[in-house]
Amino acid sequence: MSARLAVDVCIIGGGIAGCASAVALRKAGLTAAVLDRGLCGAGASGVNFGGVRQQGRNLHELPLARRSRRIWDSLAAILEQDVEFDVSGHIKLARSEADLAELETYARNARDYGLDLQMLGANRVRSEIPWLGDKVIGASLSPEDGQANPRVVGPAFARLARRLGAEIHEHRRVTAARRTETGFEVEAGDLTVASAWLVNTAGVFGGTVAGWFGEHAPVEALMPNMLVTEPLPYFVSRSIGVCGGDVYLRQTGRGNVIFGGGRGWGDAEIARSRPLADESLGGMSRTLDLVPALTNAQVIRTWTGIDGQTPDRIPVIGHSSTTPQLVHAFGFSGHGFQLGPVMGEIIAELVTQGRTPTPIAPFSIERFAAGGVASSVEAHTHTEH
């Protein structure tokens, strides 16, 4: 049986960005429907590392990240769900003089965006984190960064959206969307949605949706490979990363130490992903270099998930360049969990006011139109998530 639905805004993709959008749009008084091929918040949004981190981001992202960070403080109250947000601070370690110089430059630049980072000397790092291996010569601390439980955040946004009256349609894969005279028509199996606005928050699938409207946005599948130990006595008091991003770890309230290790395998078309053994073992080695205390801790699970990654590692956010009333927010390139809460507000602003006070020009989809992004941007690569 086929069904038809008419709403003000149709949202493709019920990750944290899409579900937060549905919440903000309902609060603005518009009707909204979310279509997800699986369960809302079960994609990248539900399986990520859980880092709520501003430090180390591309500077263009800092205004967004700053604004999102303010929402994180009250997120549990907004969602009526404990999201296990822990302001543990995020510490980024330097293992060479070049690393230190990088951290210092970044800290100076970040100050312009109101992000206050503290440089710690070798002794300070050692007294604060005595169990670190001897390779660390300094660090930068972002006291207001932290961590949260990704498994509950996306679904809680979806539940709130539903409570506010949004239509949430799960297990509906969108196979086509087109511009009509009055707006859009979106096909998801036996459901057709007619809407005045279309929001593309389809994650790794976002580039394909953009393509339906003649826009070019290269999005690759990104699969960070993750490991988690059994619960251990509490010792990792801060969320930890390194220059270069190839080691990162945190400890949950329950005691599990979660750490990253390379890249997994994934096939975005069938939404399947797998951690890779060699990557996991490599991640173990690199992490042990920094945290010898983890030797022989038992790893109980490894996993990965699929995020969408752009060539310049920053998302596509903003109005379509070809199609009126189409708005994009995808390709968060491995660090969109922290940004998720603010994406709803920004998309609602773009829909209801046509603009947002937060600077988003660097994220315009047009940057890909001229046939590619200057590779200088790519120099700022930070593989931590």
Add this chain to the structure above:
Amino acid sequence: MSDPVIAIVGAGPAGLRAAETLALAGLRPVLFDEAERPGGQIYRQPPPGAERPGAAIYGLEAGKAQAVHAILPTLGERIDHRAGTLVWNVFEGRLDTLRAGAFAHQPFDRLILATGAMDRVIPFPGWTTPGVFTLGGAQIALKAQGVSIGRRVAFVGAGPLLPLVAHQYAKAGAEVVAVLDVTPFGAKLRSAAGMLAQPSTLAKGLYYVARNALGRARRASGVRAIRVEGEGRVAALAWTDHKGAEHRVACDAVGASFGLRSESQLADLAGCTFAFDALTRQWAPVRAPDGRSSREDVFLAGDGAGIGGADVAELQGRRVALTVLQDVGRPVDVAEVARLDSALARQAQFRAALEGAYPYPEHLVAAVADDEILCRCEGVTAGALRDVVRHKGAAEVNRVKAFTRIGMGRCQGRVCGHAAAELVALERGCPVEDAGRLRGQPPVKPIPVLGGFS
């Protein structure tokens, strides 16, 4: 061209017979088992130095045990036996292994999974009290270590292991104080005809009941509710009989479990298609009669892909090896194929009757109280599960896991996953297959954080 690499996981009756068949055909299979000595569950061997006579350990099955144990010594170097080696992952033609604190991997052309089964657990009041074991655990203590789980032992369960383990304990000299079957006796009578058609290992449990070998043990069928009493240590087992009367027996150990569940995580990681088996009420990798899975390079034998018992495991081990031989272009004895196929068909009939004799005790699941621990690795209660089903729209077990941590601990849901699905189904009022199954992730068992890999 060099010989294809055939890897086998599991040196129980299924894996050993598969290895033997391949070796006799001139291939040199690589046989992995995390146990140091071959035999699997039923024919588990005591550790070196603790050997006892076969008849004392395996009872009526001593002859079969001996035959299975003789396979590796007889074939020697023709089978590459990797003892004490955990296979913790499989992906695209490669196994990842751990032996004595060292990681390694093994590429393969064909993989036979013969990973066996483990006890199926349902929580009941007091089930986490020290002194409560699964029936299989109780049997392992006896077979491997020659020790009893207690002095005065009560057994409760649903499945052929119940009378069997009780009998083995009585014979070993333990005081068995109660043998409680939570399924109705009538079901056994109705199934008896089907079972007589094919006597088999698992049926010997019923045989023992008939022989009345349990002395003064209290015995009951159709038990409605059970409860272990004792603070910090088992002190008694209390139960409600089929008429509603209360009973209690003092004891210091309890063996309790409710049928078997396939150890199918490796098949899951290998990417095999699963289907719900209504007979044994569980998801299992789809297996064709010749042992093929849904994947061309993966084959299945024994209890790891549907519960059939030890004799079936041996038959399937032989059968699957012939399929593999055919696939790699080796000559295959067609008469032997026909013989195995008809033996397996007879066993399947018997198997259906046996499952009928021990229907799944749904009443125990319905009785699980909200404050009962369901996932003991993570300390999550049944009430927490019901809450997210009722109030947070969690309709299947993976969502329940994401919200509550059920199945996220050391055992990765091997113990609680089954009961969790049953509880979700009851709460939703849907068939248990609609509650889904926990998706597997490597490692299938915990592995240590070790260095040395770049």
